[in-house]
Each structure stands twice: as structure tokens, then as C-alpha cells.
Amino acid sequence: MTANNNPTVNREPGNPWAAGTTWAAAALLLVASVLAFFQGIAAVANDETLVAVTSDYIYAFNLTTWGWIHIVLGVIGVCIAVGMFLGATWARVCAIIIASLSIVANFLWLPYTPWWSILVIAIDILVIWAVANWSGDN
Structure with missing residues (x-):
């Protein structure tokens, strides 16, 4: 048997769970x-809706600022997800980057909505794992 050096032919996922x-x-x-x-x-519409649990939070920002951070990450994430559905290679790299940024943003958002932030961090970790372990085409 000869080795196939063409990386685009007959590629299999690095991990079977990642393929699915x-x-x-x-x-x-x-x-x-x-x-x-x-x-x-x-957060942008009504600053009084979300109140930090602690008043001396070291990463405290105006809630409008946090709102805009989440809006921007959300819009970029939607574009990247659409690119992933279309099979774009750039989208896989960007998915890891945006999920990493989302983890950081939600870590800093913990005092405002702790359970929601933990859930989103877990989803982002799954996204990073799945994308990082997939080596084949759609």
C-alpha cells in the first residue's frame, strides 16, 4: 500500500465523536x-435589569459596555456559525477564536448571571473541542 500524501483525499476525523x-x-x-x-x-436596553452580586467586582464595567461586548460577539458568532454550516475552513479557525473570546467574556460576566455564564462557557468548550478535533471535510 502506498501512502496518500494528498491531505484533501480520504480524510477521516481525528476523533469519531468530533465528526458528529x-x-x-x-x-x-x-x-x-x-x-x-x-x-x-x-443589558443595553435597561441597566437596572442586571445588578452585580458584589459591589466591589474588580472587572466591573458599565452594563451598557457589557451589553455591547455581547452584541458584537453574538453577531460575529452568527456569521462564523453560518460559515461553518457552509464548510468554510476559515470559519473553523474563527470558531475557536470567537468561542475563546466568549469564554473570557462570560467569565467576566459571572457576577451578573452566574448560571447562564457557566452554561455558555461549557457550550464554548464543546465548540472548541469539536472543531479542534475534526480534521476532515463536511
Whole structure:
């Protein structure tokens, strides 16, 4: 048998679980991004809706600022998720980047909505894992 040096032919997923979760990762990224967008709108629309649990939070920003951060991450995430559904290679790299930024943003958002932030961080970790472990084409 000869080795096939062409990386685009006969590629298999590096991990069988990752093959099935690539589409799921795109769907999760899409859902998380849409929800981040709406979370941002809620923060921008009414600062009194979300009140920090602690008054001396070291990463405290104006809630309008946090809202805009979530809106921007949400819009970018939706675009990347659509690119993943279309099979764009750039979208896979960008998915890891945007999910990483989302983890940071939600870590800093913990005092405002702790359970929601933990859930989104877990989804982002799944997105990163699925995309990083997939080496084949759609």
C-alpha cells in the first residue's frame, strides 16, 4: 500500500465523536451567539435589569459596555456559525477564536448571571473541542 500524501483525499476525523459534533458545534455556536446577542440587548436596553452580586467586582464595567461586548460577539458568532454550516475552513479557525473570546467574556460576566455564564462557557468548550478535533471535510 502506498501512502496518500494528498491531505484533501480520504480524510477521516481525528476523533469519531468530533465528526458528529462538528455540525452540533456549528449549531451550538449559532444558538449561543443569538442568545449572547439578546443578552447584550437586554443589558443595553435597561441597566437596572442586571445588578452585580458584589459591589466591589474588580472587572466591573458599565452594563451598557457589557451589553455591547455581547452584541458584537453574538453577531460575529452568527456569521462564523453560518460559515461553518457552509464548510468554510476559515470559519473553523474563527470558531475557536470567537468561542475563546466568549469564554473570557462570560467569565467576566459571572457576577451578573452566574448560571447562564457557566452554561455558555461549557457550550464554548464543546465548540472548541469539536472543531479542534475534526480534521476532515463536511
